[in-house]
Amino acid sequence: NTVVYDILFMKEDLQIEAQKILDENAQEGGFTIPSKGLYPFQWKWDSGFIAIGLAHYDMKRAQQEISSLLDAQWENGFIPHIVFHNESDSYFPGPDFHQSFLHPLASKKYKTTGLTQPPVLGFVLEKMLEISKNASSVMSFIKTHIDKVYENHRYFYTNRDIHNEGLVYIYHNWESGTDNSPVWDEIWETVDAPQYTFQRKDTTHVDASQRPSDKEYNLYVHVIEIAKKYQYDDQKIAALSPFLVQDPLFNAMLIRSNEALMNLYKRIGGNQEKIDYLTHHQEKSKARFNEKLFDIDLNAYIYFDLRNNKPIRHITSSSFTPLYAGIPSKDRAEKLIQVLLDRFGGEDQYLCASFDPTSELYNPKKYWRGPIWMNLNWLLYQGLKRYEYEALAERVKNESIELITSSGFKEYFDARKAIQEASGRGYGGDNFSWSAALFIDLLH
Numbered sequence: 001n002t003v004v005y006d007i008l009f010m011k012e013d014l015q016i017e018a019q020k021i022l023d024e025n026a027q028e029g030g031f032t033i034p035s036k037g038l039y040p041f042q043w044k045w046d047s048g049f050i051a052i053g054l055a056h057y058d059m060k061r062a063q064q065e066i067s068s069l070l071d072a073q074w075e076n077g078f079i080p081h082i083v084f085h086n087e088s089d090s091y092f093p094g095p096d097f098h099q100s101f102l103h104p105l106a107s108k109k110y111k112t113t114g115l116t117q118p119p120v121l122g123f124v125l126e127k128m129l130e131i132s133k134n135a136s137s138v139m140s141f142i143k144t145h146i147d148k149v150y151e152n153h154r155y156f157y158t159n160r161d162i163h164n165e166g167l168v169y170i171y172h173n174w175e176s177g178t179d180n181s182p183v184w185d186e187i188w189e190t191v192d193a194p195q196y197t198f199q200r201k202d203t204t205h206v207d208a209s210q211r212p213s214d215k216e217y218n219l220y221v222h223v224i225e226i227a228k229k230y231q232y233d234d235q236k237i238a239a240l241s242p243f244l245v246q247d248p249l250f251n252a253m254l255i256r257s258n259e260a261l262m263n264l265y266k267r268i269g270g271n272q273e274k275i276d277y278l279t280h281h282q283e284k285s286k287a288r289f290n291e292k293l294f295d296i297d298l299n300a301y302i303y304f305d306l307r308n309n310k311p312i313r314h315i316t317s318s319s320f321t322p323l324y325a326g327i328p329s330k331d332r333a334e335k336l337i338q339v340l341l342d343r344f345g346g347e348d349q350y351l352c353a354s355f356d357p358t359s360e361l362y363n364p365k366k367y368w369r370g371p372i373w374m375n376l377n378w379l380l381y382q383g384l385k386r387y388e389y390e391a392l393a394e395r396v397k398n399e400s401i402e403l404i405t406s407s408g409f410k411e412y413f414d415a416r417k418a419i420q421e422a423s424g425r426g427y428g429g430d431n432f433s434w435s436a437a438l439f440i441d442l443l444h
């Protein structure tokens, strides 16, 4: 019993610690940075996850988090992946590099990037309502903001679904959120980039061995230079970007958020045209997702490289996110979860590595090439619950809590149980906001 009490106290202390991190990362202007020094601005999907954590103890701040992001939405519905609210020079590439003003419909109020990130806002609004103890006040917030998220979905289907098949593309690895995943390696081999001159800042905060290489950064810069050359024009990008991918995580988030928007509009009442639009796209997207992004030999969801017109057959933590969006049939979900257990879930591993631990490209310490990320674990947890794999969902939740308890609110974590690192098993940035925010949600 003492042990149980200790854990309970520890969790309570950690919850206070998590709130402290979110409070210390709060900025003037109502948004929260992901991690001091390393990421000094507002990031799109980070803000979504942060709002879920904040909703548990400060709903007003959760709302500010979302409205400050939406305030930087472009006139065409696009929501940028970074909003440069302040003048910090500790980040590369900053506002002077990205030059969002090149696009005629870019935000006039804020400097931003011309890239986006996974569309999480729909389901974040729904979660906030679910967490809320004062539904009517959150509902009025949702009523005044939901159309912006809807416009963002329209932007995706209008501009980023080049075959009109219900699947949208990303044109840069930074849009995936899973920046240096081995999934992109083969694409990079096809790209012939000049050598650019730039000064990285990330490696002054985090050990370079835990970050992407300089060669990779040169490629990341190159793809943005191409987009800038064409004023971030979507059609030109679709025609010319060497990186053009249908990503399972990105598309699953869009589908899960479509569903959330439909639920919320039904609750609000009226809005039939919007509901019809979303319903049409939802059915089409889900069907095509299952046709095109499921690999029947691997029994897992994979990626499609539109530029080179071929599937990219790797299994990552993104491969399991379609569960949260209700995409697989029960039968398919069972097969997928068997793959999760076989490859990612051995007794010697915490769930869930970001890249297939049985692959020779797996690197348990390097950023998105293997370590565990709390936001992907949270998405997996939600997905397993949706398909009623209760015991496995509990395992993901408990292991997430255990990792944070033993190593702190790090950016990413080592999945190998056997290693005993003197400094814990966490890597990357410290006091990381979405690790703190989603920890709070998992405890509830």
Ligand code: 2M8
Pocket (backbone or CB within 6 Å): 034, 039, 043, 045, 046, 081, 174, 176, 177, 178, 179, 202
């Ligand atoms: C990481 O990405 C940024 C670029 O967007 C970077 O490395 O500088 C990724 O983990 C991304 O998913 C995340 O949103 C961002 C901020 O936490 O950091």
